Amino acid sequence: MRGRAAVVTWSPSVTLVPTRGCFNRCDYCGFRLSPDPRDPLADALGDRQALALLGSRPQALEVLLLSGEVPPASAHRTAWFARLVALSRLALAQGRLPHTNAGPLSRTEMARLGRLNPSLGLMLEGLGPAYDALHRQAPSKRLEQRLAQLEQAGRLGVPFTTGLLLGVGESRQDQRDALELIALLHASWGHVQEVILQPFRPAGAEGLPLPAATCESLLELIAEARRILPPEVHLQLPPNLWPLEHLVAALEAGIDDLGGIDTVDVINPAYPQPTAGALAEHLAAAGWELRPRLCVHPAWIAQLPAALRARAEAMAQRLGRGG
Template structure:
């Protein structure tokens, strides 16, 4: 085996709501609140997913959902009563409850709900093993027209606030949305600057824009990157970021094997239970198939928790997750394989 393991997390994906204040041109997940397919998941819908995840041995529940949906008056008209009847005023309050529920089922929450205020981050941090927000780009691109949450300064501020809270953080770049190669470099430098100050960036996702049939506002600036583009970005990332930041690609969006040889070390959350709701037309590969493929090339495919091993060992994670992390992690901070 080669010395460097390729890591992944076994997870479930819970899309709490697909209503979002942003109107990204490339998004196939978002729906306006008045759309027939808009939803706010109920606890009764979420509990069976938690049970299935626990039964499948998943350790991560990723809560990804639309940003600040309450800013859309139609959301509150349609879903406000559902929230209030459940005892909550906001989606963040509801998510806090869902995180507690997740811990009860033996899985670790990882929330990625768009730009959150410092107070919202502070509220959720104790219940999360790690949290996330894609920077995407520091560029002003047409694909982000009518997207108040995609202002780069706002996203960088949240990433910095996570650092102030010592919250292990996942961020990343999305390429093919109208940005340039120089924008890649500027975005990577911005991430490294924050990591140099706080030391909390556990991984960077390098995500290629992938067309999907659910897009509402496609523009001509959108262009699916080639494998050569991704290799170029991986090499730039290796040369810009310190090696303690894991480089991740999504194995359902581009075949990972060739990318690994250029510096990718992680394949992110892979679910045996739920689909990728952001890219629903791109199915997850089977974990065992990936393991066999990587093994044939001399790589160990090693399961981790949603908080990366170095942060497990440092004790950087939400206080309420400590007991479960100590149960799930081995001495090196990876997923324990026996004795659970």
């Protein structure tokens, strides 16, 4: 079904990784590095490296800060958070908009980043025994902590992206329960701008195709998610983790956004990102328009702090004019 006009959006993006060091040990993660206990920020991304990456993607309006996590009580937490702030400021100075996904944040940390980032993100991932098993060595992925983060973002008025990691052994009821929790939090605070439905894909040298039965099940879930979530909440599917030949079916089921697209998916490097040109051509043949957007969706721009709002409004106007 089409909940909106035949338009699907995407965010031209460049990814900066402040650090891959992370105290969580998720069973499936190929992104993290074991941090050096003496210097967990030994691999920290410096300004010069960040500027080089930004220069390599001049058309990217979104700067995704995707970071490994330092424990809240660590003596290195202040330096880690300072890097997030510095890279957010650098992105703004370069005429871009940062979007940070760096795990759970304290209220003070989230409020500070919310003055620099027009949107923040944290995957709920899911609930139920399958996720409990995957996250048994990941202290910051306890369900109650993730839900508290979503509520905290709502209380602070921060436009927020969350999502589910699908296909790890969870039941359909687990999936429904997670979507209903997100809908409930959004009903209270109105801050969830998009929900990512992310198929789990195993790491490896080469990506594995998504089985046909999994595609069918996910198409059913997309339609169910569209019924559960309020119409203003966008539904996102990462196009590199989904078969191109079934992409239109996913849009017809309720997907209306393809997320931030960089040249490489740093979390899932075995699954190449399609180019915007290839996506646009494929979708146009089926009557769909691929339209670029900012990291904050239009309906949430008005609630940003004044300086960020003015910047986002100006950028959205230029984007609408095609330049």
